[in-house]
Amino acid sequence: MLENLSQRLIGYRVKAAREASGWTQDRLAEAMGLKDRQSVSDIENGKRALKPDELVLLTDTLDRELDFFLDPFQVAGEAQFSWRASPGLAEHSLDGFELRAGQWIGLLRWLREKEQDRPNPLKHTLRLTAQSSYEDAIARAESLVEALDLGVVPAERLAEKIEQELDIPVLYVDTIETPEGDSISGATCHLQDMGMILINRNEPEARRFFDLAHELFHALTWDAMKPDHRESNSIEDRAKGKRIEQLANNFAAALLMPQASLANLIDKRRIDDVSHLADVAMQLRVAPVALAWRLFNLTWICAETRDALQQEHQRPSVAGTPKRFSPAFINMLHRAIDRGHLSARKAAKAMGATLTQLVDLFAEHSLPAPFEL
Numbered sequence: 375m376l377e378n379l380s381q382r383l384i385g386y387r388v389k390a391a392r393e394a395s396g397w398t399q400d401r402l403a404e405a406m407g408l409k410d411r412q413s414v415s416d417i418e419n420g421k422r423a424l425k426p427d428e429l430v431l432l433t434d435t436l437d438r439e440l441d442f443f444l445d446p447f448q449v450a451g452e453a454q455f456s457w458r459a460s461p462g463l464a465e466h467s468l469d470g471f472e473l474r475a476g477q478w479i480g481l482l483r484w485l486r487e488k489e490q491d492r493p494n495p496l497k498h499t500l501r502l503t504a505q506s507s508y509e510d511a512i513a514r515a516e517s518l519v520e521a522l523d524l525g526v527v528p529a530e531r532l533a534e535k536i537e538q539e540l541d542i543p544v545l546y547v548d549t550i551e552t553p554e555g556d557s558i559s560g561a562t563c564h565l566q567d568m569g570m571i572l573i574n575r576n577e578p579e580a581r582r583f584f585d586l587a588h589e590l591f592h593a594l595t596w597d598a599m600k601p602d603h604r605e606s607n608s609i610e611d612r613a614k615g616k617r618i619e620q621l622a623n624n625f626a627a628a629l630l631m632p633q634a635s636l637a638n639l640i641d642k643r644r645i646d647d648v649s650h651l652a653d654v655a656m657q658l659r660v661a662p663v664a665l666a667w668r669l670f671n672l673t674w675i676c677a678e679t680r681d682a683l684q685q686e687h688q689r690p691s692v693a694g695t696p697k698r699f700s701p702a703f704i705n706m707l708h709r710a711i712d713r714g715h716l717s718a719r720k721a722a723k724a725m726g727a728t729l730t731q732l733v734d735l736f737a738e739h740s741l742p743a744p745f746e747l
Contacts, residue, residue, distance in 0.1 A: 382420030390451025
């Protein structure tokens, strides 16, 4: 059983469990009857394998279930998250959702490894730092639009291109929403061998696309400027956020509204026509307020037009709510079950679903159930 999971991954989990319990390496070494703290350090760094009896002792000592250390879909201790959540959302609620999301991410990584044998050795970055200017972030975004061939309306193919060209999975998920309206908008998850983006699929279309572009910035700059574990998802807070968040906002605005697209869609003779500009915002799948600030910062419109455009309501979306997770993820999951690489029960457990709900998920993606109920 231990042989099926790498020492490195088990080591991550040992360290996570130890730190969560507030234990030092010296204390854990003493409790387990190990020679010294270096033995614990070697286990946590994947240099020394745990013996079966040591693992049993470890579960008792740190009060963890055996699955915590042996579940191939666990990412505890190695996954790092940066969440966009309402300020009023309780920390324990966010922590609980993070554990749930971790199972999806761990399962997706396992599926990718089964199909690709090894992680993609290439890692895309934006070559930006916390000292970079807003103009630098905007220029990188404009260049990325061309490099990814996103076309006149970048939002339309953005998720597809992020997955196919940048090898960053994008999952549209159902997140927490309290009766008071507090929710999670999205997140970036960083692992040593891959990055991933989570987006709340139930938010308005314009907000989903802006969150996607914003999280992409973090995914492509994580090593240079790691974001905080939690940031506010309110528009007001974002406007006065930390420098890294401001860089991400400028990048997102330019990615979704590059100058070439604006020049193509806006009739310059109607540059002060708020109704026309609101229609352009709808075409670009962005909020009127986002377009207002983008055009104002480009000095294409005056403050009066900016303020008027901000008051315009978002036009209705025609695309609808995205399907849960992503076609790539669900297709891989279907193949793994169909080929006997993964049992339906294990898949359902990792997805936090019943077998019936798993069947419904496949049906949502127009796939027949690869197992019988």
